[in-house]
Amino acid sequence: AAPVMIGAMKGVYAMCAELETPEEKQVLRQPMELFIPSLLNLAGSLEGDLLMLCLDSLRVCLPVRPDIVALEADKVNKFLVELFVKHASDTFIVSQVNEVLMTLAEIAE
Numbered sequence: 204a205a206p207v208m209i210g211a212m213k214g215v216y217a218m219c220a221e222l223e224t225p226e227e228k229q230v231l232r233q234p235m236e237l238f239i240p241s242l243l244n245l246a247g248s249l250e251g252d253l254l255m256l257c258l259d260s261l262r263v264c265l266p267v268r269p270d271i272v273a274l275e276a277d278k279v280n281k282f283l284v285e286l287f288v289k290h291a292s293d294t295f296i297v298s299q300v301n302e303v304l305m306t307l308a309e310i311a312e
Contacts, residue, residue, distance in 0.1 A: 208245070209253070212260045215242070219263040228267045235268035243279065246286065254290075258299040262306050269310040280307070 215238050222228045231238075242261040249257050265272055272279050283300055290296040 205253070209256065212242070212245075212256050216256075216260040216263055219260075219267055222267065231267050235264060235271060239264050239268060239271050243282065247282065251296075254286075254296055255299050258286075258296070258303055262299075262303045265303070265306050266310060272307065272310070276307075280304075283307075 218231060222231065239261070242257055242264060246254060246257045246261065283304055287297060287300045287304075290300070
């Protein structure tokens, strides 16, 4: 199952990372209704490199559908802070969580 999960996260990352214009992002509006909550759920159960890949995928997905996160902003922020605390000794994961939090802050502006 791990290779499929890794491939899926890489695919989501690749699709979102290439989108630049609002018109391009519009193409993924509906799929993001599934992708973003799924990535958040996965992040709660992953460790190490898989967690880092999941967080990086989440970071590039969030700007496509900020409205999804806005509905659950308190829950998402609390979850990210819990991840930050749980993995405080892992500087790479802390850095990834920080990147997601910074993306959320940019969206909120």
